[in-house]
Amino acid sequence: MKKAIAIFTTILYLMAGCGGDKQSTDDFITVDVTKKYPPKDLILQDFMDVEYIALETNDEFFCQGIVLAVGREVIIVKNRLNDGDIFVFDRSGKGLRKINRKGNGGEEYPFISNFILDEANNEMFISVAKKVLVYDLSGNFKRSLPVEEGSSYGSICDYNKENLICFDRLSFDNEETADKPPFVIISKQDGRIIKDISIICQQKIPDIKTINHGEMVIASYGVKSPHIPTIPDHNSWLLTTFSSDTVYRYLPDQSMIPFMVRTPSIESTDAESFLSPIILTEHYYFLQTQKIEPEVKGTTPQDARLFFPKTNLMYDRKEKTIYEYSVYNTDYENKTVEFIQEKGNNEIAFWQKIEVLELLEANNNGQLKDGKLKDIASKLDEEDNPVIMLVKQKK
Numbered sequence: 001m002k003k004a005i006a007i008f009t010t011i012l013y014l015m016a017g018c019g020g021d022k023q024s025t026d027d028f029i030t031v032d033v034t035k036k037y038p039p040k041d042l043i044l045q046d047f048m049d050v051e052y053i054a055l056e057t058n059d060e061f062f063c064q065g066i067v068l069a070v071g072r073e074v075i076i077v078k079n080r081l082n083d084g085d086i087f088v089f090d091r092s093g094k095g096l097r098k099i100n101r102k103g104n105g106g107e108e109y110p111f112i113s114n115f116i117l118d119e120a121n122n123e124m125f126i127s128v129a130k131k132v133l134v135y136d137l138s139g140n141f142k143r144s145l146p147v148e149e150g151s152s153y154g155s156i157c158d159y160n161k162e163n164l165i166c167f168d169r170l171s172f173d174n175e176e177t178a179d180k181p182p183f184v185i186i187s188k189q190d191g192r193i194i195k196d197i198s199i200i201c202q203q204k205i206p207d208i209k210t211i212n213h214g215e216m217v218i219a220s221y222g223v224k225s226p227h228i229p230t231i232p233d234h235n236s237w238l239l240t241t242f243s244s245d246t247v248y249r250y251l252p253d254q255s256m257i258p259f260m261v262r263t264p265s266i267e268s269t270d271a272e273s274f275l276s277p278i279i280l281t282e283h284y285y286f287l288q289t290q291k292i293e294p295e296v297k298g299t300t301p302q303d304a305r306l307f308f309p310k311t312n313l314m315y316d317r318k319e320k321t322i323y324e325y326s327v328y329n330t331d332y333e334n335k336t337v338e339f340i341q342e343k344g345n346n347e348i349a350f351w352q353k354i355e356v357l358e359l360l361e362a363n364n365n366g367q368l369k370d371g372k373l374k375d376i377a378s379k380l381d382e383e384d385n386p387v388i389m390l391v392k393q394k395k
Helices: 002-016 356-364 372-378
Strands: 029-032 039-043 048-054 066-070 074-078 085-090 095-100 114-118 123-128 131-136 141-146 153-158 163-168 183-187 193-197 208-213 216-221 230-233 236-239 246-250 256-263 273-280 284-291 295-297 305-307 310-316 321-329 348-354 387-393
Touching: 029 310, 039 310, 048 372, 066 114, 066 348, 066 387, 074 114, 114 153, 123 153, 153 230, 230 273, 246 273, 256 273, 348 356, 356 372, 372 387
Parallel strands: 029 256, 039 321
Antiparallel strands: 048 387, 066 074, 074 085, 085 095, 114 123, 123 131, 131 141, 153 163, 163 183, 183 193, 208 216, 230 236, 236 246, 246 256, 273 284, 284 310, 295 305, 310 321, 348 387
16 A cells, blocks of 8 residues: 555656746645745735625624624624524624524534535534534524444535535544545435545544653644635635645546645655645635644643644745745735635635724724725724624635
8 A cells, every 4th residue: 555655646746847946737736844935925905805894783693703604695603602602694794693502402502613504505504423413594403414423524514505525534543444535425415425535645644642742741632723624616626634645626527636745745754744725816825834743832731732833835826936925904004814724615715803902903003094994993882793804716
């Protein structure tokens, strides 16, 4: 098996070419995760559209603005605390309804983590333990989808009108699951597996890792978080796992082609960092490297905190060159924007919330440019809900 992997990897590198930062083809990219790349500054509005939405605030719609999903007609948010509240706003920010189905019953969720909006079918999915609960957008329970024994869907995305695409995080947890496909397409109606998607992995990297720091032993849960293994890109999907050197593009005909390869190999002693695509645009591919081994701060296991240093990279598709980037928002003086992974779609790349107190201070200090954001800030009160910034693919 290792020999087959080595041959496959060699073929990929030959396809990718060699030499400097330049890439040989627009269809295949090689990224050296140990290399220091030159800096480049970008203006967000030059290549993305930006929309600001002030969420309506009243006694019923008072929230912390943690965005779960954004559709063409609705924005769905929750609170940071596990109170079970789900707030549904329209795209102008007007409150439509508040839902709460928190509980331990068969039709209830104990917490909200893996949330999927299916606007086309007027449904939402919430993954809990060994099932996926399905509700309509008014909060009425419709059905539950069983999860196959020995699986745990660490990430679920809306694949098409009939199916979901899922990453099975348990496929990397031990040798017993060595042959388990990491990705599956399941039915939205009954949860049955429609398609297994296997990829070549250099080694199995579990999601939970024990880290020794001096005399301290720290169990790190979700070492690779936040990481969304499935990223929509027009009519295809990018599939990523940290156990593979290759990011694949999964095509509508259910075939796969390599999209990006990391060097050195993840199994090398010089591996150093994981690599993930974050956001893809017409001009740029935004990437991120994350150190494999964390930095630990704290002197006891109780106060120890883990930090995984990250580097933001950008591949310029026209220049075929890689940079370490900084992106500036021209609506907000000296404000940088970090591109982050969200369960976006082909319209919305990602979203961020802007706290009201931050906006009020920026406006008082003259940091906001005349326009929609400044207009919103001028009407805010300290007790208002956060403002949501949507970063969208340029039309």
